[in-house]
Amino acid sequence: MWEKKPVLLLVMATAAILVGTIITMVLPFAWVNTDADRIEGVKPYTALQQEGRDVYIREGCNNCHSQTVRPLVSDVLRYGEYSKSGEFVYDRPFLWGSKRTGPDLARLGGKYPDSWHYKHMESPRSMVPKTNMPDYGWLSENQLDPQMIRRKMETLDFPYTEEEIKSLNSQNEMDAIVAYMQKLGSDIPWRDSVATTIVGDLVNPYTGADQATISGWASLYSENCAACHGAQMEGEIGPELVGDDYDDEILFELIYTGITDSGMPSFSSLGTDKVWKLTNYIRTYKADGK
């Protein structure tokens, strides 16, 4: 019957296509991005952040970086609190991505200080030697176009001030993308709620370890700490470490829990053993005679 009537076939095919479409694509609009999943504290992007987001889109960063932390143990340990629908209500388009050639960025905001991002964008390999991320230092040569950004803010219906637009004159695309990086996932105060608390007495399991053993842990330092504290612990983005007089327990706690407001990330995901090794390596570095 329908095999001989093209109009009938077209109508039937359209109907077949529309059933699943309506149920799984149209209906969800009734629940998603409504009061049901709205989160207080999630704010629209500022003019500079939004422009940074548009640079992120233009350069196709989403081809290698995802922006959703899944409610899975390994995801949450590695990246932070899992993502909530209400955190994305101002995202046009969504930038969740589909591939993690590089790490997920959904909780990047506030993890590092701005200076870390500038240095990393300029030359990722200077901080992460074996990364395959290309250099983006050239972004700092591109001035912003305040009038276009104003139009974008109008289109998106995001609040902005004249001073904000004016200040864009002295900023470039690098400033914009760093501002965007720092906004990511930071609208909810998740860092405070997952901050590690150390219970009980800390006992250094490597007290009295010989120098040869401790020197063997150098790669832990170079992979996790050197980018900010310098290859010789001379300090750069983070402070100099040579000659600090923290005792083992305090240094362990600083590395393990991080210092939320100063840009020192928590390294608890390394596990206690590696953090103790780092503690001993840093503590004995000067004594090493280097």
Added chain:
Amino acid sequence: MESQNYNYAIVRSFVVWSVVWGLVAVLVGVIVSFQMIDPDLNFPPYLTFGRLRPIHTNAGIYGWGVGVIFATFFYIVQRLCKVPLWSDKLAKFQLWFFNATIIASAVTLLMGYTTSKEYHEMEWPIDLMIIILWVAFAINIIMTIFKRKEEQMYISLWYMMAAIIGVAILFVTNSAAVPVSLFKSYSAYAGTNDANVHWWFGHNAVAMALTAPPLAMFYYFLPKSTGVPIYSHRLSIVAFWSLIFMYLWTGAHHLLWTPVPDWIQTLAMAFSVMLIAPSWGSVFNGYLSMNGQWHQMRENYLVKFLILGITFYGLQTLQGPMQAIRTFSAFIHYTDWVPAHIHMGTMGWVSMIAFASIYFLLPRIYGREVYSIPLANLQFWLILIGQLIWSISLWVAGVLQAGMWNAMNPDGSLTYTFMETMVEMYPYWWARAFGGLVYMLGLIIFIYNLYMTITKGKTTTAQTAVAEGRA
């Protein structure tokens, strides 16, 4: 002979241009595969991985994939309806507008004008061009079907019509955006809604552009090549209707464990598993059509391409549902496993069928024999081996990286940092780039063989031409 009225010139042109864009897609794919190994191969601002990768995917889908759809559908629709194309002028417009659209896409993507939505990166003016293109195509195909001389519509025509409608609904819905300027727009949907709409589009673009059309080609060119009809008409009916009904529910399997509502994810998971049935309906229909004809795998190079193609379709539609299960997705998603899956589909299934279709129709249009069957065989092995190197190396890489991401110490901390898992990928990325090079060599041999067929192939005798003239 009424076949002399058929518009073969337009088929010819679309074959040529689709092959050109196919070569561009593969070449850019090879380039970005090396950029992933060595970041010094990025030349900002234009020639960076972030800007080139969408050119690779879109040239593959819209240039090669859709180009082949235009070529083969214009051929098949005339043969099956036993009438010439409804409008030659419209088809000619479509050809030029197609190339203009692909060129405009490539240029604007290089400039960084992108929506960021995977497989739909082009900005709104180009979306409009694609819509015009598709409408022109749809009118021509549907009008030709309306004035057909063969009352019964063959299976291929059902898949064509479903594809035409499906792509139209998907593409228009996902294009909705508010322009800020000529080359910048913001999606009409926000956040989680945008993600859900987009992957409803993304997965069903695979259904309507890269599954239904190759099935239309398969159902036409397999019996044509073997000389034996399709095994079961009833099975093809069941497979067709269940396929186009079930596919649309499955988009959210790309979004498992994301903030998209759980029930949508669960529906997507269930329907993905159910989709094995209609997919394998076509696979079995293909295999059973070979009953008593398996010797043709040895004797007829076209059959080899077609049967390997449908075999990869079968593997693809088993692996896909497996990945769509929550637990498996939790492990494998975001790793190199997923591109390996996609490339088995595009290089193994869609392109195999496309190569066979072109090898079938081009010599007949020119009234010549294919220049070299040994070269076609060489190409077959190169693209098969190239694709297997590509996919298998990245499946291994994906499992390795997923395992490292999930590895935990006894105290509940993670065993590896992200970078420790990433550096393990380099050897596999080298293997992938090598697989891509082998595949590209196969494609170049294909193009050479086509060129030699057109210019130097032996003219076929009048008798075979008449025999082939039967629809």
